[in-house]
Amino acid sequence: MTFQESAHIALQDTQLRHNIGNATRAIRAKRNHVVAELPDWQELREAGRALKERVLRHLDHYLVQFEQAVQGNGGHVHWARDAAEANRVVVELVRATGVDEVVKSKSLTTEETRLNEALEENGIRPRETDLAQLIIQLGRDKPSHVLVPAIHKNRAEIRELFKRELGIEDLSDDPAELAEAARRHLRDRFLHARVGISGGNFGVAETGTIALFESEGNGRMCTTLPDTLITVLGIEKLIPTWQDFEVYLQLLPRSSTAERMNPYNSFWTGVHEGDGPREFHLVLVDNGRTNVLADEIGRQALNCIRCSACMNFCPVYERTGGHAYNSVYPGPIGAILTPQLEGLDRAGSLPYASSLCGACYDACPVKIDIPQVLVHLRREVVKSEGLDPEHAAMRAMANVFSSRRRYELAQRLARAGQWPLARHGVIQHLPGALSGWTATRDMLPVPKQSFRDWWRQR
């Protein structure tokens, strides 16, 4: 299904729209408040962006350094070219321990590789332990938001689900009581778990340290209590040094949950005698990331630290919700990351899932220019579909001129040299039916500042 088709269905669902709308509005307000507290927010963003650029431009160097550090700390490193290989590695590792159940903390990378299905096919039961993830797993549902995956479910629905799936007779729909039910359900499993599987937010190339940021403590449970810990990490998640956490510990929590700091940040450096797992395995996953890396404009999507700010600020996401994107990474980042990871032929409609309003770019703590990548990908989609680019641009133009707001946006993009028809801020020729006009004259250059912008500033 294309984004347009599923978005259409999602738009009919008023309950979903209500839940998502409430959630994103609440997070936006809180986030603006905690971000305003830091006078050096822009400087932090710039450092966060630059550090990621440094890593990506030298990813081979940093990965080898990281591998050596993890091994030096007593960990084992495995490499996986694609999802199937990553799952195979994890299944083998779990098999070697002889257990048939694992506890799992939330991990987008393993959602991307569909690890749970692979484990189940091999007779291993994955227990999701994040509350939202548990709600999704019990409901055989799909996450709708990176940060609050079950945001589309209200308390009454969760109560019914728990009563049915956990066999609890007497349960109110009070969130505290629902959380308590989940705690009781999982406690024993944590205490006796022999294998834990986790994702990670960052890997430190210099020291081999892995970081996991969370709120509930289930991540700490999964990474601390079992004998064996398997961490699955995308190869782009590296940062150069421990010191760099001075940047990301400020950027990520405030952008993500709109808190000054999330309740728990765990850092482990291989195995440590007398504290935590005795065996540590790290699985480094490519699964399309090197394709993204190869695109000089699209590459910046790998800066993403999965904070979800861009979706909370996106007017399209607010109305459609995450399911419409049919992608592990929804919202604006999903619109640029998924088509690059999976190929334009599979997810080519996603770059159109945006109004190009630029709110995502302003929100992004690592300054990913999402609108720029969107426009770039749209051009690629058009090329790959063998459509006459001018024909497609014409369709887009019709769209643009149909609303004043979009027209202004197009002007802004043209000024930035990003509009597909603009060269150096000048629209040199109009396509199709309008081409007769520009054949003999250049269209008026787009002024540096539009009249409206100028007027607003007066």
Add this chain to the structure above:
Amino acid sequence: MSQAREEILGRIRTALRDVPDHEAPGDVRVERAYRRGSNESAEALVARFVERVADYRAEVERVPGASLGEAVARACERHGARRLVVPENVPAAARPEGLDLIPDDGLTHAELDAVDGVITGCAVAIADTGTIALDGAGDQGRRALTLVPDLHVCIVPGSRIVASVPEATARLSDAVTAQRPITLISGPSATSDIELRRVEGVHGPRRLVVLVVE
């Protein structure tokens, strides 16, 4: 070395064809123009730290060194905690009479689950964010101690409070080099997964009591 490894590294090198051979990682400029320190008074730091810890719905109290034991006892009583595990180097002043204090001589997870709480020190605390950092040193113990029991009483000497995140990460870097695990704690365990309503105590400790000793 594995074939997958060689192939991925090869793909990366091909993907990065636009990066000139002579460019070193350090050549990619990183501007660190953000704040790294501050010259606030100790009093200002303590006040901000206390205010921000309270924002997380943790219980926080300033106590003179001489009455630390009483404050610990009061906190435990408030929460009905009688049996508490205590890492080796927690000072005597923080071990009041009348409580059942258990040393960690390799308690099993089930045994830890059966105690009511834990009393620890802390490595460093951050005023800007109301965060305490544990680095596995002798007064903090292994990670499971502050994870499984329901109540965490954390003693923060005023001198360990720094203003900002950069100062805290700098202080923790020796622990990282020594391969010790680090945990930053900002309030009790919490979730907002159900209709964004905040609920405390999902899997980690439900109660966090922070005692700032002056």
